Amino acid sequence: DIQMTQSPATLSASVGDRVTITCRASQSVSGYLAWFQQKPGKAPKLLIYKASSLEGGVPSRFSGSGSGTEFTLTISSLQPDDFATYFCQHYDSYPWTFGQGTKVEIK
Amino acid sequence: QVQLVESGGGVVQPGRSLRLSCAVSGFTFSDYGMHWVRQTADTGLEWVAVISNDGSVKFYADSVKGRFTISRDTSMNMLYLQMNDLRTDDTAIYYCAKKSCGGECSHGYFDYWGQGTLVTVSS
Numbered sequence: 001d002i003q004m005t006q007s008p009a010t011l012s013a014s015v016g017d018r019v020t021i022t023c024r025a026s027q028s029v030s031g032y033l034a035w036f037q038q039k040p041g042k043a044p045k046l047l048i049y050k051a052s053s054l055e056g057g058v059p060s061r062f063s064g065s066g067s068g069t070e071f072t073l074t075i076s077s078l079q080p081d082d083f084a085t086y087f088c089q090h091y092d093s094y095p096w097t098f099g100q101g102t103k104v105e106i107k
Numbered sequence: 108q109v110q111l112v113e114s115g116g117g118v119v120q121p122g123r124s125l126r127l128s129c130a131v132s133g134f135t136f137s138d139y140g141m142h143w144v145r146q147t148a149d150t151g152l153e154w155v156a157v158i159s160n161d162g163s164v165k166f167y168a169d170s171v172k173g174r175f176t177i178s179r180d181t182s183m184n185m186l187y188l189q190m191n192d193l194r195t196d197d198t199a200i201y202y203c204a205k206k207s208c209g210g211e212c213s214h215g216y217f218d219y220w221g222q223g224t225l226v227t228v229s230s
Contacts, residue, residue, distance in 0.1 A: 034217065043220035043221060044152070044202075044217075044220055045220075046219075049207070049216045055218070087152060089217075091214060091217075092214070094154075094157065094166045098151055099151075100151050101152075
């Protein structure tokens with residue numbers, strides 16, 4: 001199975017900050033990498049697919065980059081609605097696996 | 108709009124069975140593969156199973172293989188997860204999720220999720 005490792009586990013930031021979350025795969029996932037946002041009691045929401053493609057309706061302050069085994073999610077200017085937990089997930093081959101999550105907290 | 112609504116969760120004793128359902132609407136169900144994913148506070152998100160758009164291909168996580176069965180009823184727009192021989196570590200919120208692309212597409216991702224249904228396995 002491909003292991004997905006996210007860092008950091010927790011991130012404290014202020015409104016307006018630029019935030020970067022890293023996701024590392026134990027082997028290449030060929031760019032088949034998605035990012036999700038999850039708020040308490042809610043289902044995950046798709047933000048980014050194919051490493052860097054923005055899902056429709058997602059604000060342009062979210063961006064994804066990377067290839068092979070190293071990926072990043074960047075929020076260019078953190079907004080109050082962005083305080084949440086973020087997960088990466090590969091869909092290259094079964095079993096699909098997730099990172100353990102990064103909680104973005106208010107500083 | 109796309110809607111996925113899970114049901115069937117509850118409290119069940121170890122070794123017993125439970126069937127989860129996912130009612131879908133807002134898209135042509137027969138065109139898309141569907142997944143089950145579960146989540147716990149301790150272990151995070153875990154992909155459980157996938158079924159192809161026509162039901163002919165199924166894959167399972169090793170942790171549930173031989174105990175869980177994914178199925179679909181296209182006439183009813185329903186997805187199911189039959190869970191047998193339940194264990195305490197099956198306790199989780201179970202989500203159904205839609206595959207992003209239809210037919211034979213090889214690399215679809217999760218584009219829509221239901222709100223989840225809680226399964227608690229406890230004596």
